[in-house]
Amino acid sequence: MLDLSDDELDRYARHIVLPQVGGVGQNKLKAAKVAVVGAGGIGCAVIPALSGAGIGTLTIIDHDMVENSNLHRQPLYRTADQGKGKAVLAAAFVAAQNPHVAVKPLAERVELNNAGRLLAGHDLVIDGSDNFATRLAISDACVTLGLPLLSAAAIQFHGQIKLFRARPCYRCFVGDAFDAEDCDTCAEAGVLGALTATVGGFAALMALNLLLGIGPDPSGTLHLFDGEKLAWRAITIPADPNCRVCASA
Secondary structure, three states: OOOOOHHHHHHOHHHHOOOOOHHHHHHHHHHOEEEEEOOOOOHHHHHHHHHHHOOOEEEEEOOOEOOHHHOOOOOOOOHHHOOOEHHHHHHHHHHHHOOOOEEEEEOOOOOOOOHHHHHOOOOEEEEOOOOHHHHHHHHHHHHHHOOOEEEEEEEEOEEEEEEEOOOOOHHHHHOHHHOOOOOOOHHHHOEOHHHHHHHHHHHHHHHHHHHHOOOOOOOOEEEEEEOOOOEEEEEEOOOOOOOOOOOOO
16 A cells, blocks of 8 residues: 555545455556546446546547537536537546546547557556447457457447457457448437446446456456346357457457
8 A cells, every 4th residue: 555645545445445455456446547438428437437446547538529418418518518528528527536547638539540559558448439430440459459348338228338358359249340330329219318327337347346356357248238127137249250350369
């Protein structure tokens, strides 16, 4: 605990008292570098949880501006924030919430040609983006960089969360047909506001467990949430032996 200041010891006291965390675990969180792609519904639950937990370095990547239709599920923003950049606003929230977190906003769209540059140097990537092209670009870069990828998505009443470690990768899960932006969006299909908080909170919990080494390795298991039935289930995702990215990595 020598690396934690008096303020940090007090701030994280409810963590440190946990035998699964302690001072050693809190220092692990302080040393961690996490990139969150997407400061929308998922990110608005993930970002405060990781910032509050004391993640040392947090990179927030999002090129979008706040819109009125975002406000029912994105509590980091206010009515007066419409038209402002999400990454900068989310970073300002983190800076106000926890001065011990080094936060960096990047108002960029993640694509195949820049994903490696944006994600390199992190210990974990959390993807809360809303289209397949971005998700696949992130996944391909994480395979190349050898980074664990925690992918989370929510639409209508359904959520899914999965940790990918090289194999299987996200491309194994969805295939190559989705390199174009052709998935349903919340604007088209709708989403219950509280669902994104549920899925994002679960993703944050999984991220903290991973960084702290708590519990079994969750990679390889897809967690599905049904918001109508209020039920979780888990299924195993196999690696695609012919995947053009992770099969040859």
